[in-house]
Amino acid sequence: MVHALLILLMCQLLGEVSSRALGLPLPGPVLGLLLLLAGFAVFPKLVDLMRPLAQGILGHLSLLFVPAGVGVVGHLDALGGQGVGLFLALVGSTILAIAVGSLSFALVARLTGNTDD
Numbered sequence: 001m002v003h004a005l006l007i008l009l010m011c012q013l014l015g016e017v018s019s020r021a022l023g024l025p026l027p028g029p030v031l032g033l034l035l036l037l038a039g040f041a042v043f044p045k046l047v048d049l050m051r052p053l054a055q056g057i058l059g060h061l062s063l064l065f066v067p068a069g070v071g072v073v074g075h076l077d078a079l080g081g082q083g084v085g086l087f088l089a090l091v092g093s094t095i096l097a098i099a100v101g102s103l104s105f106a107l108v109a110r111l112t113g114n115t116d117d
Contacts, residue, residue: 004053007046011036 015032018024024031039046072079079086 001053001056004050007039007050008036008053011039 012029012032014035015030016028019026019028019031036050040050
């Protein structure tokens with residue numbers, strides 16, 4: 001599992017370095033995941049090496065939300081003044097995400113011929 005963690009962190013590091021060096025508008029960790037995905041395509045055995053690490057991380061994913069929750073609680077007074085704007089942003093982004101998801105699903109269904117019209 002140490003090798004898998006090293007690979008994951010190296011992909012993130014390479015993505016971060018590439019993003020900053022090339023001035024790309026894409027975050028480094030996203031580029032790192034794309035590098036990891038390319039590694040999966042080139043080296044299929046890499047998937048089996050990374051699987052236990054991924055399952056371990058996903059099994060403890062809820063722990064990653066604790067610092068964000070503490071940050072929100074710690075800054076409730078600052079967030080209270082922006083409550084209306086935050087509420088509108090939350091509702092608007094939720095509606096937009098649902099609309100984009102449903103339109104994407106409809107487009108993919110139409111392109112693959114899986115429509116029940």
